[in-house]
Amino acid sequence: MAGTVIGEGLTIEGDISGDEEIVIHGNLRGRLTTTDAVTVGGTAVVGADITGASLSVAGQVTGDVTASERVDIQAGGKLVGDIKAARFTIADGASFKGNVDMEV
Amino acid sequence: MTEASVIGAGTVISGHVRGQGSLEILGRVEGDVSVTGNVVIGAEGRVRGTVNGAELRIAGQVQGDLRGSIAVLLEAGARVVGDISAPRVGIAPGALARGHVQTDGEPALAAARVPTAVVRPVGPPPRVAPLAALSPVVPKLEAKPLVLPTKVEAKPPPAPAKFEVKAPLPPPPKLAPPKPEVRKPEPPRVAPAPPQAEFTPVRPLKPEPRRPPPPVVPVLSKGIKAKKKKSQD
Numbered sequence: 022m023a024g025t026v027i028g029e030g031l032t033i034e035g036d037i038s039g040d041e042e043i044v045i046h047g048n049l050r051g052r053l054t055t056t057d058a059v060t061v062g063g064t065a066v067v068g069a070d071i072t073g074a075s076l077s078v079a080g081q082v083t084g085d086v087t088a089s090e091r092v093d094i095q096a097g098g099k100l101v102g103d104i105k106a107a108r109f110t111i112a113d114g115a116s117f118k119g120n121v122d123m124e125v
Numbered sequence: 126m127t128e129a130s131v132i133g134a135g136t137v138i139s140g141h142v143r144g145q146g147s148l149e150i151l152g153r154v155e156g157d158v159s160v161t162g163n164v165v166i167g168a169e170g171r172v173r174g175t176v177n178g179a180e181l182r183i184a185g186q187v188q189g190d191l192r193g194s195i196a197v198l199l200e201a202g203a204r205v206v207g208d209i210s211a212p213r214v215g216i217a218p219g220a221l222a223r224g225h226v227q228t229d230g231e232p233a234l235a236a237a238r239v240p241t242a243v244v245r246p247v248g249p250p251p252r253v254a255p256l257a258a259l260s261p262v263v264p265k266l267e268a269k270p271l272v273l274p275t276k277v278e279a280k281p282p283p284a285p286a287k288f289e290v291k292a293p294l295p296p297p298p299k300l301a302p303p304k305p306e307v308r309k310p311e312p313p314r315v316a317p318a319p320p321q322a323e324f325t326p327v328r329p330l331k332p333e334p335r336r337p338p339p340p341v342v343p344v345l346s347k348g349i350k351a352k353k354k355k356s357q358d
Contacts, residue, residue: 024133028146031130035140035156041133051140
């Protein structure tokens with residue numbers, strides 16, 4: 022089970038930081054920093070800069086993303102912002118707008 | 126919708142958390158928490174801010190107010206600095222709390238408190254009543270000294286009975302009338318206890334105002350007590 026789960030009906034305005042997996046199904050406005058994986062569910066609306074080991078987006082994310090491992094935008098996912106990650110995938114049906122830096 | 130949310134032990138949130146559903150806090154929250162569901166704060170959970178929810182179950186540390194629409198339960202090991210308000214409040218042995226605790230929305234308790242408060246005021250008025258009686262007594266004495274004694278005897282029983290019965294509703298109305306009369310004699314109130322003792326004898330004296338015998342006072346009190354017992358029976 023994920024370390025932290027933000028349920029669908031929940032809204033957080035502020036910063037989240039930690040060292041464990043974070044799953045978001047609700048709303049977040051602020052900043053998200055962790056050393057583990059971040060999952061943005063299909064119902065989530067995130068307006069935050071995200072820093073983590075990996076990021077999986079099925080919902081909406083607006084903000085810059087920095088991942089030490091990878092970023093995946095799932096089908097139906099939407100991401101607006103710059104991405105800095107070693108690996109980056111965009112599934113068919115996902116939408117994305119921003120710059121990508123894969124540290125070549 | 127009402128999906129359970131968890132703030133893990135390794136997570137720190139600095140900001141407000143609000144919304145629907147229940148929330149379990151195992152990490153730290155630096156800000157207010159307001160949800161429609163239950164809130165559980167684990168033993169390692171810490172919150173600095175107000176916590177609103179339905180049922181709050183706290184085993185960790187909270188620095189801020191706790192408001193539960195259903196209940197606030199502090200379990201062993203909980204440390205709370207702040208006010209607590211909920212219809213039900215439970216503080217388990219081993220929990221520490223510092224602040225104001227209020228159990229809201231309990232009609233039974235609220236109703237009970239009101240009558241007791243009313244009854245207490247009833248106590249003092251009776252003392253005043255004799256003073257009030259003085260003013261009417263004087264004219265009566267001039268008019269019909271003989272009839273008075275019977276009236277006097279009759280009057281004392283009802284008054285004590287009201288007080289003993291402590292019926293919330295009956296006493297206030299009856300007391301109300303004497304109050305206006307009392308206002309005039311109020312200045313004597315300044316020396317409450319001694320003057321009353323001196324005046325109370327006046328009742329029995331009514332027929333014979335010439336001498337005020339002190340022994341009569343105990344007689345009056347005895348009679349009142351006896352009547353009280355009867356009324357209670």
